[in-house]
Amino acid sequence: MAMNGVVPGSRAGAAVAPFKMDKAADFANYFCTYAYLYHQKEMLSDRVRMDAYYHAIFRNARHFAGKAVLDVGTGSGILAIWSAQAGARKVYAVEATNMAQQARKLVEANQVGHIVEVIEGSIEDISLPEKVDVIISEWMGYYLIRESMFDSVIHARDRWLKPSGVMYPSNARMWLAPIASHVGEQKNQEFQNAMVDWDYFNQEMNDEYGVDMSVLTTPFLEEQRKYYLQTSLWVSLYPNQVIGAPALVKEIDCHLATIEDISSVKSIFKIPFTKGQTKFCGLAGWFDVHFKGSPIDPADHDVELTTAPMYDQATHWGQQVFVIHPSFDIQDGDVLQGSMEIVRSKQNHRLMDVTITHEVQKSEGSASPPVTSFFYIE
Amino acid sequence: MAMNGVVPGSRAGAAVAPFKMDKAADFANYFCTYAYLYHQKEMLSDRVRMDAYYHAIFRNARHFAGKAVLDVGTGSGILAIWSAQAGARKVYAVEATNMAQQARKLVEANQVGHIVEVIEGSIEDISLPEKVDVIISEWMGYYLIRESMFDSVIHARDRWLKPSGVMYPSNARMWLAPIASHVGEQKNQEFQNAMVDWDYFNQEMNDEYGVDMSVLTTPFLEEQRKYYLQTSLWVSLYPNQVIGAPALVKEIDCHLATIEDISSVKSIFKIPFTKGQTKFCGLAGWFDVHFKGSPIDPADHDVELTTAPMYDQATHWGQQVFVIHPSFDIQDGDVLQGSMEIVRSKQNHRLMDVTITHEVQKSEGSASPPVTSFFYIE
Numbered sequence: 001m002a003m004n005g006v007v008p009g010s011r012a013g014a015a016v017a018p019f020k021m022d023k024a025a026d027f028a029n030y031f032c033t034y035a036y037l038y039h040q041k042e043m044l045s046d047r048v049r050m051d052a053y054y055h056a057i058f059r060n061a062r063h064f065a066g067k068a069v070l071d072v073g074t075g076s077g078i079l080a081i082w083s084a085q086a087g088a089r090k091v092y093a094v095e096a097t098n099m100a101q102q103a104r105k106l107v108e109a110n111q112v113g114h115i116v117e118v119i120e121g122s123i124e125d126i127s128l129p130e131k132v133d134v135i136i137s138e139w140m141g142y143y144l145i146r147e148s149m150f151d152s153v154i155h156a157r158d159r160w161l162k163p164s165g166v167m168y169p170s171n172a173r174m175w176l177a178p179i180a181s182h183v184g185e186q187k188n189q190e191f192q193n194a195m196v197d198w199d200y201f202n203q204e205m206n207d208e209y210g211v212d213m214s215v216l217t218t219p220f221l222e223e224q225r226k227y228y229l230q231t232s233l234w235v236s237l238y239p240n241q242v243i244g245a246p247a248l249v250k251e252i253d254c255h256l257a258t259i260e261d262i263s264s265v266k267s268i269f270k271i272p273f274t275k276g277q278t279k280f281c282g283l284a285g286w287f288d289v290h291f292k293g294s295p296i297d298p299a300d301h302d303v304e305l306t307t308a309p310m311y312d313q314a315t316h317w318g319q320q321v322f323v324i325h326p327s328f329d330i331q332d333g334d335v336l337q338g339s340m341e342i343v344r345s346k347q348n349h350r351l352m353d354v355t356i357t358h359e360v361q362k363s364e365g366s367a368s369p370p371v372t373s374f375f376y377i378e
Numbered sequence: 379m380a381m382n383g384v385v386p387g388s389r390a391g392a393a394v395a396p397f398k399m400d401k402a403a404d405f406a407n408y409f410c411t412y413a414y415l416y417h418q419k420e421m422l423s424d425r426v427r428m429d430a431y432y433h434a435i436f437r438n439a440r441h442f443a444g445k446a447v448l449d450v451g452t453g454s455g456i457l458a459i460w461s462a463q464a465g466a467r468k469v470y471a472v473e474a475t476n477m478a479q480q481a482r483k484l485v486e487a488n489q490v491g492h493i494v495e496v497i498e499g500s501i502e503d504i505s506l507p508e509k510v511d512v513i514i515s516e517w518m519g520y521y522l523i524r525e526s527m528f529d530s531v532i533h534a535r536d537r538w539l540k541p542s543g544v545m546y547p548s549n550a551r552m553w554l555a556p557i558a559s560h561v562g563e564q565k566n567q568e569f570q571n572a573m574v575d576w577d578y579f580n581q582e583m584n585d586e587y588g589v590d591m592s593v594l595t596t597p598f599l600e601e602q603r604k605y606y607l608q609t610s611l612w613v614s615l616y617p618n619q620v621i622g623a624p625a626l627v628k629e630i631d632c633h634l635a636t637i638e639d640i641s642s643v644k645s646i647f648k649i650p651f652t653k654g655q656t657k658f659c660g661l662a663g664w665f666d667v668h669f670k671g672s673p674i675d676p677a678d679h680d681v682e683l684t685t686a687p688m689y690d691q692a693t694h695w696g697q698q699v700f701v702i703h704p705s706f707d708i709q710d711g712d713v714l715q716g717s718m719e720i721v722r723s724k725q726n727h728r729l730m731d732v733t734i735t736h737e738v739q740k741s742e743g744s745a746s747p748p749v750t751s752f753f754y755i756e
Binding site for chain 1 (some may be wrong): 399400402403405406407414415416419422423425428432454456459460463480483484486487488576579582583586587588589590591592593594597598601602605
């Protein structure tokens with residue numbers, strides 16, 4: 001259904017310029033959230049996430065028994081502890097924040113202190129005494145790639161994984177589908193309200209304080225439009241809100257992917273609407289990962305972790321929604337065609353700039369004019 | 379009522395160690411909010427704030443007419459524009475964020491481009507062609523000193539203000555008073571709920587996933603206690619919630635204060651309760667500033683900007699509330715006695731660590747045992 005292809009005139013350049021954010025700013029912007037137990041608990045309370053990793057490890061204990069394991073971004077230490085319980089000889093659990101100190105306590109309290117060594121530091125900076133048989137990591141951000149944490153996992157893989165080693169997870173995919181939802185209408189209303197409020201404000205500044213603010217109306221409108229209409233939304237959708245067959249927009253082989261491979265997404269899609277008489281008002285993105293082992297050493301039991309809209313298995317990732325303006329009335333037989341491109345933000349490589357071009361091909365043959373929209377995954 | 383005095387064994391050392399946060403981290407943590415028009419609009423919509431500065435300038439136009447003025451942290455440029463409209467010969471409007479570009483547009487659109495020069499940069503880094511007659515700045519954060527922006531104003535004063543120059547504002551004061559409010563009870567309930575939820579979580583982790591999390595119960599409790607009970611709250615209080623005569627805990631002379639003077643607050647207070655049969659459940663802090671001119675060149679018209687609890691003049695600063703646990707039943711004639719110390723957080727000089735010791739002296743002569751509580755202005 002979806003075909004990967006390069007979109008002409010795309011924002012992504014031929015090569016990815018290496019970007020290294022100031023370490024202190026990166027900590028202030030990104031890492032610091034993970035130093036809170038409240039945030040760790042939120043992730044540990046995600047049953048879908050927990051079940052997937054738990055089963056991936058214990059149903060494939062053969063990959064762990066007697067082996068050396070590296071847990072990249074161990075957080076509370078949970079994956080490292082499970083790896084030890086599954087029989088690992090040695091587990092290196094690396095964590096950049098002082099959450100590492102809590103992980104150390106948890107490891108001791110669960111009697112695996114003789115197996116699990118918690119190392120506080122960035123994976124790019126630390127040193128291990130040996131290469132490992134397994135790298136396990138829960139690195140996925142919203143819509144898979146937000147946070148760009150997989151860069152660190154690639155670094156670890158290239159430096160510390162034996163040629164025969166296995167990645168947990170082994171594969172990742174990104175999906176995109178049209179949806180019907182009130183969230184777009186809600187955001188549009190909030191945006192309109194903000195602009196009406198600006199008009200009153202402008203008037204007051206002029207009448208009360210003798211200052212004409214109208215030259216800032218356009219910058220304010222752009223800032224508010226970006227905030228309300230162009231920033232992707234966290235939503236937890238029901239399956240019946242998905243109104244077209246999801247398109248595969250990115251596939252990642254965790255054993256082979258390079259940083260350049262994962263630094264951008266460029267995809268074209270052609271999606272038949274599966275519901276007529278509905279309003280197409282946004283595109284939802286989600287991901288799945290699989291634990292299949294490596295090509296030369298497959299898992300005994302494949303396990304899937306999906307964040308697709310489901311009735312009873314919501315995850316803390318939700319889905320990312322890109323609101324389409326204006327919403328579009330859909331009839332049976334209509335087809336959505338378009339392209340999506342995601343590149344990293346120049347100011348912050350952990351955030352994303354998204355370009356989506358779309359048109360609706362009506363069943364009687366005509367097509368809506370193509371619309372290009374810009375979004376930000378913040 | 380209140381007397382300034384050094385509390386023995388205080389956290390503040392004899393001298394203030396200079397602290398310079400990494401610039402990029404400082405921008406990620408602090409400055410970036412000011413680059414948003416939404417935030418500027420919020421401050422420009424604060425009628426109490428705007429009226430005070432407007433009157434301070436235009437009722438004292440003599441201080442501005444034909445003079446050179448420096449606006450530290452000009453934001454949208456409002457104070458600089460008013461200074462020019464009041465007759466300034468030249469206004470240097472310094473702004474660290476790219477909001478400076480909007481300020482430049484606003485200056486031009488209001489026909490004062492020949493007077494106001496907007497300079498994008500940190501006041502500590504930029505250079506002016508002359509010393510100035512007036513430094514104007516709106517530098518006050520929550521409870522006056524949060525953000526520690528006055529450091530930058532002091533730097534500007536010492537470098538760029540003529541000996542005969544005037545500071546706008548000229549004086550600042552911090553106040554503290556006991557209050558009755560439901561907010562303490564609410565936060566205590568949220569804290570209790572978080573701990574009950576932790577118990578369920580702990581049980582589930584053990585039963586479903588074979589990991590005993592109980593070694594993290596205490597760190598989690600401390601983290602949640604800090605978040606719910608020890609972090610000062612933004613509240614906008616009504617005067618009838620203030621149940622004792624406010625104590626003056628800090629006075630700042632903007633013409634003379636050094637960075638060491640303003641880096642800490644150390645005060646003892648004795649506050650008669652003005653309401654009996656009520657619950658003492660927190661301490662509220664607020665501030666006022668005055669525009670009195672300088673001792674050698676006083677203002678023609680003193681103007682006050684206060685953030686005290688008022689029925690019809692709320693400000694965006696609100697008040698900062700430190701919740702007292704447990705709440706205390708107060709009778710007529712009871713007196714609150716205690717001390718407060720505020721020092722800058724070691725991790726971030728723009729945030730504050732607060733120590734409050736208090737006891738209630740009952741009208742019949744007995745006193746409650748003194749209680750020392752730690753708070754964080756985040």
